[in-house]
Amino acid sequence: MPYRLHMMVCAGTGCVSNRSLELRDALSAELARRGLDKEIEIVTTGCNGFCGVGPILLVQPDGIFYQKVQVKDVPLLVEEHLVKGRPVKSLMFTPPEAKEPVPRMRDIPFFGKQMLVALRNRGMIDPEKIEDYIARGGYQALAKALTTMTPKQIIEEIKASGLRGRGGGGFPTGIKWETCVHAHSEDGVRYLVCNADEGDPGAFMDRSIIEGDPHSVIEGMVIGAYAIGAHQGYIYVRHEYPLALKRFMIALDQAREYGLLGKDILGTGFDFDIEVHRGAGAFVCGESTALMASIEGRVGEPRAKYIHTVEVGLYNKPTVLNNVETFANVPVIIERGAKWFASIGTEHSKGTKVFSLAGRVKNTGLVEVPMGLSLRELIFDIGGGIADNGKFKAVQTGGPSGGFLPEDLLDLPVDYEKLYEAGSMMGSGGVVVMDHTSCMVDVARFFVDFLQSESCGKCTPCREGIKAMHGILSRICDGKGSEADLATLEELCSVVADTSLCALGGSAPNPVLTSLRYFRSEYEAHLQGKCPAGVCRALITFRINDKCTGCHLCFKACPTSAVLGEPKQMHSIIQGKCIKCGACYDVCKFEAVTKE
Amino acid sequence: MAIKEVSEEKVREIARRWGGREGFLVEMLQDVQTEYRYIPEAAIRTLSKEVGVPVGQIYHLATFFKRFSLKPRGEHVVSVCTGTACHVKGAPRVLDACARELGIGVGETTRDGKFTLEEVRCLGCCGLAAVVTVNDDIHGHVTTSKVPRLLKRYKGTEKASHGEADDQ
Amino acid sequence: MAKLTISELQKLREKLAQERQTREGNARGQIIIHMGTCGIAAGARKVLTALLEAMDKQNVRDVIVSTSGCAGMCSKEPMATVQLPQQAPVKYISLNEEKIVRILNEHLLQGNVVKEFALAVGSERMG
Numbered sequence: 001m002p003y004r005l006h007m008m009v010c011a012g013t014g015c016v017s018n019r020s021l022e023l024r025d026a027l028s029a030e031l032a033r034r035g036l037d038k039e040i041e042i043v044t045t046g047c048n049g050f051c052g053v054g055p056i057l058l059v060q061p062d063g064i065f066y067q068k069v070q071v072k073d074v075p076l077l078v079e080e081h082l083v084k085g086r087p088v089k090s091l092m093f094t095p096p097e098a099k100e101p102v103p104r105m106r107d108i109p110f111f112g113k114q115m116l117v118a119l120r121n122r123g124m125i126d127p128e129k130i131e132d133y134i135a136r137g138g139y140q141a142l143a144k145a146l147t148t149m150t151p152k153q154i155i156e157e158i159k160a161s162g163l164r165g166r167g168g169g170g171f172p173t174g175i176k177w178e179t180c181v182h183a184h185s186e187d188g189v190r191y192l193v194c195n196a197d198e199g200d201p202g203a204f205m206d207r208s209i210i211e212g213d214p215h216s217v218i219e220g221m222v223i224g225a226y227a228i229g230a231h232q233g234y235i236y237v238r239h240e241y242p243l244a245l246k247r248f249m250i251a252l253d254q255a256r257e258y259g260l261l262g263k264d265i266l267g268t269g270f271d272f273d274i275e276v277h278r279g280a281g282a283f284v285c286g287e288s289t290a291l292m293a294s295i296e297g298r299v300g301e302p303r304a305k306y307i308h309t310v311e312v313g314l315y316n317k318p319t320v321l322n323n324v325e326t327f328a329n330v331p332v333i334i335e336r337g338a339k340w341f342a343s344i345g346t347e348h349s350k351g352t353k354v355f356s357l358a359g360r361v362k363n364t365g366l367v368e369v370p371m372g373l374s375l376r377e378l379i380f381d382i383g384g385g386i387a388d389n390g391k392f393k394a395v396q397t398g399g400p401s402g403g404f405l406p407e408d409l410l411d412l413p414v415d416y417e418k419l420y421e422a423g424s425m426m427g428s429g430g431v432v433v434m435d436h437t438s439c440m441v442d443v444a445r446f447f448v449d450f451l452q453s454e455s456c457g458k459c460t461p462c463r464e465g466i467k468a469m470h471g472i473l474s475r476i477c478d479g480k481g482s483e484a485d486l487a488t489l490e491e492l493c494s495v496v497a498d499t500s501l502c503a504l505g506g507s508a509p510n511p512v513l514t515s516l517r518y519f520r521s522e523y524e525a526h527l528q529g530k531c532p533a534g535v536c537r538a539l540i541t542f543r544i545n546d547k548c549t550g551c552h553l554c555f556k557a558c559p560t561s562a563v564l565g566e567p568k569q570m571h572s573i574i575q576g577k578c579i580k581c582g583a584c585y586d587v588c589k590f591e592a593v594t595k596e
Numbered sequence: 597m598a599i600k601e602v603s604e605e606k607v608r609e610i611a612r613r614w615g616g617r618e619g620f621l622v623e624m625l626q627d628v629q630t631e632y633r634y635i636p637e638a639a640i641r642t643l644s645k646e647v648g649v650p651v652g653q654i655y656h657l658a659t660f661f662k663r664f665s666l667k668p669r670g671e672h673v674v675s676v677c678t679g680t681a682c683h684v685k686g687a688p689r690v691l692d693a694c695a696r697e698l699g700i701g702v703g704e705t706t707r708d709g710k711f712t713l714e715e716v717r718c719l720g721c722c723g724l725a726a727v728v729t730v731n732d733d734i735h736g737h738v739t740t741s742k743v744p745r746l747l748k749r750y751k752g753t754e755k756a757s758h759g760e761a762d763d764q
Numbered sequence: 765m766a767k768l769t770i771s772e773l774q775k776l777r778e779k780l781a782q783e784r785q786t787r788e789g790n791a792r793g794q795i796i797i798h799m800g801t802c803g804i805a806a807g808a809r810k811v812l813t814a815l816l817e818a819m820d821k822q823n824v825r826d827v828i829v830s831t832s833g834c835a836g837m838c839s840k841e842p843m844a845t846v847q848l849p850q851q852a853p854v855k856y857i858s859l860n861e862e863k864i865v866r867i868l869n870e871h872l873l874q875g876n877v878v879k880e881f882a883l884a885v886g887s888e889r890m891g
C-alpha cells in the first residue's frame with residue numbers, strides 16, 4: 001500500500017546533534033502505537049540547510065514545515081496533524097519580521113529564495129536508500145552519458161555549461177578534464193579524485209551534500225571518469241565528518257549492487273570504482289598535491305606545481321581532482337543540457353553556488369542561490385539579517401584564503417571575479433557574518449593563527465612569514481603595536497603571497513590585507529590602546545555600574561572570585577583578580593556589567 | 597581507565613585489514629588511534645615491518661596529522677571547535693571555560709586519565725556555533741555558563757547519554 | 765538485487781517514482797476522512813483502510829489522503845470531504861467501504877460529484 005503521508009525527518013549532522021534521531025524513534029513508536037505505521041512513512045533525510053532551527057520535520061504532500069520539534073511534542077503532533085489533520089502552529093517557523101508562523105516550506109523566505117541544483121534532492125530523499133535517488137531521476141544522466149554520448153561530447157557539454165570548480169579556485173571543469181585526456185600517460189592510466197576535505201573552518205556544503213545526497217557525487221564521478229577514461233577513483237573525506245563517511249560507504253555499496261559502479265556499469269562494458277580515504281586533520285591536505293601525497297601514504301606536503309596534477313598527479317598519472325559540489329552539478333548538466341545551466345548566473349560565473357551561512361546571522365544554515373545574487377540578499381533576505389539585533393560589520397568569504405568585506409560592498413554580486421577584485425574570493429562557499437561584537441584585528445589574527453598551525457612547514461615564506469605576521473597581530477591585540485608594525489605587516493604580506501610554494505601561503509595574507517584595507521580604523525584604535533568591539537582582553541576592563549541590583553549572579557559565575565559584594569547590595573570587581581573571561585558580563589540581566 | 601597493552605598481533609591485524617598497502621597508512625593509524633587512544637611506538641614499529649616502509653615515514657605521518665597523538669588520550673575527548681563561525685560566537689571563551697573546569701590546558705589530559713581537552717577546526721556544524729564535542733556527541737549553542745553542566749555529565753562513571761537537555 | 769541494465773534502470777525509476785509521488789507534494793486532489801471519536805466509532809477507520817486499499821489496487825498515487833477531526837455531525841458519520849483544485853469542497857455523509865470507493869472513482873478520478881452521498885457543497889466559514 002502506498003503511504004498517504006511522509007514525515008521527512010532531517011538527519012543531517014546539525015539536526016542529529018539536536019537529537020533528531022530520538023525524535024524519529026519517538027515518532028515511529030507513536031505511529032505504531034496508533035496503528036498508523038502502514039499509512040504514514042517516516043523518511044530520514046539529509047541536511048535541509050536550516051540547521052539553526054533543528055530538528056526539522058517536513059510533512060509531505062502537505063508541505064508543512066516544522067522546526068525545533070522535541071520528543072515531547074510527538075503525541076500532540078500525531079494527534080493533531082496526523083489524526084485530526086490540523087497542522088500544529090506552535091511548531092511552525094515564524095520569520096524574524098513576521099507575526100504569524102508560516103506553515104509551508106516554500107513560503108519561508110529562507111527556502112523560497114533558493115534555487116536548488118547541487119542540492120536538488122535535499123530533504124526529499126533518504127540518503128541511505130538508492131531507490132529514493134533513482135525515483136527522483138538519479139543515474140538517468142549516467143545512462144544518457146554512457147549510451148548516447150562520447151567522452152568528447154561530455155567534455156564539450158561541461159565546457160559549454162561554464163561550470164567552474166566549486167572547491168575554491170574556480171577553474172573551468174571542462175577544460176581541466178580535456179587537459180587530462182590530452183596529457184600523456186604511458187600505460188593509459190588516469191585517475192579521478194573527489195576532494196571532500198572541506199578544510200575551510202566555517203563551511204559545511206560538502207558535508208551536507210555527501211550526507212544528504214551521496215549518490216549525486218558518485219554519479220558525477222562516474223560520468224567524469226567515463227569522460228576522461230579513468231577506471232579508478234578516490235574520494236578524500238575529512239575524518240571530522242563521520243556521518244558523511246558512513247553514508248558515502250553505504251551509497252558505494254548500493255551503487256555496486258545495482259551495477260552502477262564497478263565492472264561493466266549498466267551493462268555498457270565501462271569499469272570504474274571508487275576507493276575512500278580518510279583525512280586525519282590537516283587543512284593543507286585539501287591542496288591538490290598534498291591530497292595526492294596523502295592518498296599515497298605520505299605526509300601531506302604540497303610540491304611546487306611547475307607541472308600540474310592533471311598531467312602528473314596521483315602515482316604520477318594524469319589526474320582530475322574536483323570538489324564534491326562540482327561533481328554534484330555534473331549529472332544535472334548532462335541531463336538538462338549545458339544551455340540550461342549556462343542560462344543561470346552571471347557572465348563568467350554560471351549556475352548556482354551553495355553557501356554555508358554562519359556567524360552572527362539570524363538564519364544560519366546552508367543555502368543554494370544563483371550566482372550573481374548580492375551579498376545583501378544572501379545575508380539579509382535569506383539569512384534574515386543580524387542576530388540579536390546587532391549591527392552588521394563585515395562578511396568573511398573564502399575562509400582562511402579569503403577576506404573581509406564591509407557594509408558598503410554588500411551590493412556586490414556573488415561571482416568569482418567580483419569577489420576576487422574586492423580582495424576576497426569565492427572559496428568553497430563559507431560565509432561568516434560578523435557584527436559589532438567582532439574585532440577585525442582579532443579575527444584577522446584568528447585566521448593567521450589557523451594558517452600558522454596548518455602550514456606544513458616545507459617552505460620558508462609560509463612557515464616563518466605567517467609566524468611573523470601572527471607575532472605582529474598579537475602585539476597589536478595586546479595594545480603594544482606601533483605605526484611601524486602596520487607597515488611591516490603589509491610588507492610581510494606581499495612577500496608571503498609572492499614566494500610561498502602553494503596557495504595556502506599564497507592566499508594567507510588576504511584576511512590581513514582586507515581587514516587593513518576596509519577596517520584600518522580598528523587597527524589604529526588598537527594602537528591607541530582601545531578595542532572598539534571589546535574583544536581583545538588586554539585592552540578591556542570590566543566594571544559594575546549602579547544598575548546592579550545585587551542579584552549575586554555574577555558573584556557565582558566568576559571563576560576567580562574577583563567579584564565582591566553581598567546579595568542585594570551593589571557589587572564590584574577587583575581588577576587585579578579579574579581574568580577578563582566575561583562570565584559576569586554574560587550572566588548579568590541588568591546591563592550592570594560594562595566592558596570598555 | 598587503564599591504558600591498553602599494545603598487542604603486536606592486533607596491530608598486524610589492522611595492517612592486514614587495509615591490505616598492508618602504503619596508500620592506506622593513514623587509515624591504519626586511524627585504527628591504531630581508535631584502538632589505543634594514541635599511537636604507541638611499538639605500533640609504529642609493527643606497521644613499519646608489515647607495510648615495508650621506514651619507521652621515520654610513519655612517525656612523520658603520526659606527528660603531521662592533528663588527529664594522531666603520541667601520548668595516551670583521556671577516556672573522554674572534549675573538543676572545542678575553534679573554526680571561524682564558532683570563533684565569532686565566542687569559542688575562545690568557551691575553550692577557556694572548559695580548561696578552567698577541567699583544570700588542564702589545551703592538548704593536556706587530566707591526571708585521572710578521564711578527560712583530554714582539544715581544539716578542532718570546524719566540525720561542519722557552524723549553524724549551531726559555538727560547538728563542543730565530547731567523544732562523538734555534538735553539543736551546539738554552547739556558552740561559557742553551560743560548560744560546567746555539559747562536562748559534569750561525563751564525569752560520572754556511567755556512560756553519559758545524549759538524552760538530557762543541554763540546549764536552550 | 766541483480767545488476768541493472770539501461771532499460772531496467774528506466775523501468776525501476778518509473779515504478780519507484782510512482783510509489784513516492786505524494787512525497788513531492790503533487791496531487792490531483794485531496795480527500796479528508798473525518799476521524800473524531802464519533803467518526804472512528806462509526807467506522808471511519810474501516811472507510812480509510814478501504815480507500816487506501818482501493819488506491820493501491822488501482823495504482824492511484826496522486827491523491828492526498830488526510831484525516832481530520834470531527835466534522836460536527838455525529839449522526840451522519842463516517843464523513844469525508846473531497847477537495848479538487850479550484851473547486852469548492854464537497855462533504856459526504858454516512859459512508860461505508862463501498863461508498864468511499866465510488867467517491868474515489870467518480871469524484872476524485874473523474875471529477876463528478878457523487879450526489880447520492882453528498883451532504884452539501886462548500887464548507888463552514890472559517891475563523
Ligand SMILES: Cc1cc2nc3c(=O)[nH]c(=O)nc-3n(C[C@H](O)[C@H](O)[C@H](O)COP(=O)(O)O)c2cc1C
Pocket residue numbers: 164165166167168169170171173195196197198199200283284285286287288321322323324326428502503504
Ligand atoms: C590550502 C588549500 C586547501 C584547500 N582545501 C580544499 C578543500 O578543502 N576542498 C576543496 O574542494 N578544495 C580545496 N582546495 C582547492 C584544491 O586544491 C583544488 O583546487 C580543488 O579541489 C579542485 O576542484 P574544483 O576544480 O572542482 O574546485 C584547497 C587548496 C588549498 C591551496
Ligand code: FES
Pocket residue numbers: 201202203677678679680681682683717718719720721722723725726727
Ligand atoms: S566553525 Fe565551529 S562547527 Fe564550523
